[in-house]
């Protein structure tokens with residue numbers, strides 16, 4: 165046994181769970197620090213036919229990093245930034261990282277332009293000079309910045325800025341994956357494509373080939389099931405695969421130029437309909453407002469969400485720095501504007517336009533918070549992050565009384581035209597069922613997190629029922645059951661609502677082409693093949 | 698209506714202060730200039746008084762002409778007027794000359810009931826300008842205020858934390874207070890505020906507010922001089938010890954102590 169494999173002991177108890185709060189079991193755990201150690205550990209487990217669950221930072225919300233027996237391969241210490249490359253025609257920088265690098269760590273290094281270059285080759289080091297001459301950034305921004313890059317790739321994480329920039333997928337250029345056969349696959353974007361739905365991948369000594377699932381993905385933000393389409397770039401198969409096709413040990417991410425100006429504006433409305441009108445105006449269909457370019461983010465907080473933040477601010481010192489929420493603030497919408505071509509001086513014009521828009525839809529430009537520098541922007545981002553945190557803390561309190569309770573957090577998206585319909589449905593159903601809840605999230609993409617906060621078991625069961633019903637309705641309207649958190653082990657029934665039993669079977673078949681013995685991250689997305697007759 | 702004056706200073710963004718290891722001075726190039734963080738609490742407290750009981754707020758700052766945009770930011774928050782004291786003759790002022798100049802500026806603004814300053818500026822960290830200004834204006838003052846308990850047209854009751862507990866003190870107006878971070882959470886500007894500030898013109902006062910050849914301003918009015926600045930080296934070392942090594946270390950230390958006895 166490689167000497168980094170440890171028997172599961174009490175001191176490792178926290179590695180049995182993730183932020184979904186569900187708890188699993190495991191026989192052993194390792195914390196490899198080098199890619200060679202990962203390979204050795206994996207080969208050891210695979211030879212013994214032992215299950216492996218891969219972990220990044222365990223901030224996932226769908227229990228996809230929660231082990232169901234076997235070995236825990238924790239990659240949090242495989243966390244070096246390995247090099248830098250510039251592509252002149254695309255005007256992009258590319259950073260090679262190991263999967264355990266945290267989003268916060270990558271962001272800080274990029275912003276400070278300061279890297280540990282011990283492991284870098286000469287070419288990377290030389291590139292630094294050019295890198296330092298301008299400002300760059302990695303756009304994917306899940307609110308939880310302690311997420312690892314490996315976890316973000318595996319979940320195809322999104323964030324507020326996905327509205328403008330798209331999900332993590334769009335910023336992944338190359339991957340190194342250790343496949344369940346113990347071989348290493350290096351795959352770079354633009355090199356390996358499927359032929360319609362047939363694919364073939366050469367590994368070191370073998371070839372993996374077969375059919376991709378035949379389902380058509382919805383045309384909305386989605387991180388549910390394998391990403392497949394005709395003639396797809398095969399690197400995309402591994403992004404959002406929740407670690408079911410192999411272990412990612414190296415990632416090349418793409419950086420773009422930092423916008424010249426970033427302005428964040430939180431606007432408060434006296435009621436929800438005005439806020440929804442504002443959201444639609446911000447989307448600026450048919451370029452109705454020529455002065456308004458596409459916002460980077462449009463985020464939403466409903467009235468109960470604001471109330472929860474009010475009480476957090478009053479009762480919890482950690483949230484004392486939240487701005488004062490006046491009583492007339494009923495619903496809030498945060499939007500972020502980036503200026504690439506416009507000069508920073510032109511941004512006031514935009515702000516002025518937004519003010520008029522807010523007044524027009526029934527808000528008041530006086531009821532706004534504007535951030536025009538990094539420090540103030542961080543205040544608005546803190547406010548946004550406080551939202552899921554507050555809901556989680558509330559549930560943690562209740563779990564002390566009844567440990568079987570969990571938060572029921574939806575992660576569904578629908579097409580633009582269903583925004584009002586979906587909001588009406590959530591509000592009506594929650595009121596009828598008398599369930600405590602908050603609604604917030606990425607409303608630009610009609611992707612709201614309804615957090616049902618059960619007070620007791622009855623609430624919990626009622627909530628679960630609603631959740632399934634919403635999934636069915638939203639899927640029927642062309643939506644996705646999991647827009648960014650993935651399916652994990654908690655939402656497998658939802659994935660079935662989306663792609664049906666046949667879709668699930670096709671996914672299971674795809675997995676078994678890579679992992680015939682079902683050893684890696686089993687139970688994510690669908691029940692393992694062995695458990696199905 | 699109550700008249701409030703808030704003192705504000707532009708400083709380098711605190712998290713970015715870097716010292717030049719050769720000259721031992723602050724590197725200002727490329728460092729963003731911001732409103733002294735403690736002053737933002739002073740501004741916020743004035744705005745809260747205005748919202749609660751009505752007040753007219755004037756922000757005042759001494760500095761180079763490029764400080765004007767900072768004062769506009771303060772206007773965007775809801776401050777009514779902003780005054781910038783700017784003149785080459787003010788340059789080189791220490792805390793005494795700064796307090797003197799501010800007092801002259803305030804004299805020109807006119808009557809006031811309350812002056813609010815931040816506890817200290819984050820670039821010099823002296824905490825002297827507030828009290829010094831009060832003395833120059835011949836009014837009472839209270840430092841490190843964490844809460845205004847009561848305020849009417851005649852008196853103010855403030856609470857502040859001390860080493861032994863809390864002081865609750867009453868003062869007659871007009872007076873000056875300096876405030877700490879505990880007092881409130883500063884707001885962000887609104888779109889409406891930003892629109893107003895865009896149109897606003899900051900008042901600029903030059904050395905004409907003082908007598909001709911006034912020796913109390915600028916370098917000539919500054920009895921203190923910075924002889925030397927240096928970067929303190931930290932003597933504290935941190936070691937990580939395993940339990941046994943820790944026990945040994947403690948034993949070793951306790952022996953030293955006993956021997957000392």
Ligand SMILES: Cc1cc2nc3c(=O)[nH]c(=O)nc-3n(C[C@H](O)[C@H](O)[C@H](O)COP(=O)(O)OP(=O)(O)OC[C@H]3O[C@@H](n4cnc5c(N)ncnc54)[C@H](O)[C@@H]3O)c2cc1C
Pocket residue numbers: 182183217218219220221222223224225228229239263305306307308310311312313314315316317318319320321322323324406407408410411412413552553648649685688
């Ligand atoms: C407060 C809060 C806010 C959040 N906000 C957002 C948000 O806005 N947007 C969003 O998308 N998510 C959000 N999340 C969820 C979470 O942060 C993301 O899903 C994140 O991408 C998970 O990263 P991780 O490193 O914690 O992964 P983990 O939870 O450790 O793992 C997630 C999955 O990835 C797999 N995995 C991890 N590393 C590898 C690897 N190297 N190779 C193969 N598989 C791997 C794991 O096996 C597992 O299946 C939030 C979570 C919290 C707690």
